[in-house]
Amino acid sequence: MINHSFFSAPFRPFFLFGSLIGILFPMYWVGILVNDYAFPDSFIAPIDWHAFEMIFGFTTAILTGFILTASAHWTNKPMMSKGPLVLLFFFWVLERTLFLIPNIPAALLLFAHLPFFSLLLAHLYKKFMDDPPKLFSFGLIFTFLFIFKYLFLLGIYYDMPNFVSYSKEISLNLITMIIVLVTGKIFPFFTSKACPEITITKRPYIEMAAKLIVLFIIFTPLLPQPGLVQAILFLLAGALHILRWLNWHPLKTRKVILLFSLHIGYLWMIVYFLLKGLGHFISPLNFSAAALHSFTMGTLGVLILSIMTRVALGHSGRPLKVNQSFYWALILVNLGALIRVLMPIALADYYLESLHYAMGSWTLGYIVYLVGTAPILWKPSLA
Numbered sequence: 001m002i003n004h005s006f007f008s009a010p011f012r013p014f015f016l017f018g019s020l021i022g023i024l025f026p027m028y029w030v031g032i033l034v035n036d037y038a039f040p041d042s043f044i045a046p047i048d049w050h051a052f053e054m055i056f057g058f059t060t061a062i063l064t065g066f067i068l069t070a071s072a073h074w075t076n077k078p079m080m081s082k083g084p085l086v087l088l089f090f091f092w093v094l095e096r097t098l099f100l101i102p103n104i105p106a107a108l109l110l111f112a113h114l115p116f117f118s119l120l121l122a123h124l125y126k127k128f129m130d131d132p133p134k135l136f137s138f139g140l141i142f143t144f145l146f147i148f149k150y151l152f153l154l155g156i157y158y159d160m161p162n163f164v165s166y167s168k169e170i171s172l173n174l175i176t177m178i179i180v181l182v183t184g185k186i187f188p189f190f191t192s193k194a195c196p197e198i199t200i201t202k203r204p205y206i207e208m209a210a211k212l213i214v215l216f217i218i219f220t221p222l223l224p225q226p227g228l229v230q231a232i233l234f235l236l237a238g239a240l241h242i243l244r245w246l247n248w249h250p251l252k253t254r255k256v257i258l259l260f261s262l263h264i265g266y267l268w269m270i271v272y273f274l275l276k277g278l279g280h281f282i283s284p285l286n287f288s289a290a291a292l293h294s295f296t297m298g299t300l301g302v303l304i305l306s307i308m309t310r311v312a313l314g315h316s317g318r319p320l321k322v323n324q325s326f327y328w329a330l331i332l333v334n335l336g337a338l339i340r341v342l343m344p345i346a347l348a349d350y351y352l353e354s355l356h357y358a359m360g361s362w363t364l365g366y367i368v369y370l371v372g373t374a375p376i377l378w379k380p381s382l383a
Helices: 011-035 046-075 082-098 106-112 115-127 132-157 161-194 204-218 226-247 257-278 283-287 290-314 324-346 348-378
Strands: none
Touching: 011 046, 011 082, 011 290, 011 348, 046 082, 046 115, 046 132, 046 161, 046 290, 082 106, 082 115, 106 132, 115 132, 132 161, 161 204, 161 257, 161 290, 204 226, 226 257, 257 290, 257 324, 283 290, 283 324, 290 324, 290 348, 324 348
8 A cells, every 4th residue: 555656645645635624524513513413522622623623634734745745846856655655644644533532531632743743844854954945934834833733732731722722823824824935936837837928027025025924924913912913914914915916917817727716715815814904993804703714715725726636637647627627616615715704794693504505615615626636646647
């Protein structure tokens, strides 16, 4: 099994099983919330489990598959595969499994969450050792992501809700920073390949400002009075990232759906910045968690779907052409995000029903994605 093509590249197991988590765990969470499904909450409450798994289960799996695959090409070094990849994947699966075992000893659970990120960080630091900018950016961000993942767990263990809240928010900010760094590399490159007629003018001041504003945002939850400062920074981030996005000429890419879908995901991040900033002044936006889900279901949902599809096709030797299943998956994931963001604001009396609709649309989108892509992830490359 170690020598099977499934473990020939990191994107294969992490994209496949990350997507499965993105289907099964939201379904289970809504079932817990609305239908009183049983949950073994001897260590963690269901709402914290949901947040933890969507950040450190689903999103981290896709980030791992992407960064380990892309870094091999960025550095011209061998890609993680076979035994080391199986071991890393095993520890990720172990983390997902232990939460669902009733009466799991807390010490075992805390210990079991150490190996995955430790192995991942060791590999990234080794990979980027000769590339200080990437070592400083990606290595440092993933290190902080590991730290705040563990602070999240320690906050649960020692019953310190502030630790849990800070860790969740800062982790999402770190993931936002990863998205900003990665999109700065891949959007111009993908555009030059798919739409060579589009000329993207380099605007270093906008690029630098767009990155710096997110960098400033990362640790603002730790400020004594973060509300107004955060609001101003998020509104500035929204304005700067609109300029950045428009500079990539997103509407000119609409005939190339695999590229245009990335721009849709990025637009969701701009919506997140603006809603996060406005939420300080408009209480219904805060109460409905509109900003949070515009990022988790909109930004992450759409960008992850698009990047997984492109990487799976490109790194398995297949043409970068999508079939109808991708269109349907894209529509369904966007629809799920729209329902989750808008209905609690506009139709608050139907909040619980809206969770069913949003979850159903999201999960169906990822089911459609998996039906179309799982064979590509499992079968050997064509070239």
